[in-house]
Amino acid sequence: MSCRKLWQDKEVRAASVAQGKRYAERWCAARVLEGLPLKGAVARLVDTGNPAPKPSRTEVQQQKRLDAIPNPKL
Template identity: 60%
Template sequence: MVDRLAGWQERFGRWELWWGNKAVAIVHPLSDGTARLTLNALKLWQVKEVTAANVDQAKMYAERWCAARLFEGVPIKEGVARLKERAHAAEANPPPES
């Protein structure tokens, strides 16, 4: 079964990285061109907030950070590929509308 939301979603003026029906990263673009990034993969007390030079840099950092925590023991490159693969599967097979 494919999650309803997977991968990057643009919602409410921000970018959210979804995995397992949970937003594991949120990128808030700021008016000066930088971005504020909130990461919370796995445990609620493991929330991390950082500032990035721009939205693209924030998204790339979020993918790597989340891949390291969601796929322990898997190389970062492979973990990021898994995150993106899951997102593409969700886009190709949207859930049926009720």
């Protein structure tokens, strides 16, 4: 994964919007927070309740991309 550039897109098929959003969260977390375990990286990227250290510019950019993915209406 480290060979991809941040501006390169990856297209995958998902069974639902929710599954696609979860995949996007994992993909962004793996690219942005390489040193952390995947589960912790995803939690740090999507958690909005805990006051954490100021996110880097890249983290903010990835969060905006994740927020642009529509949520499924159940």
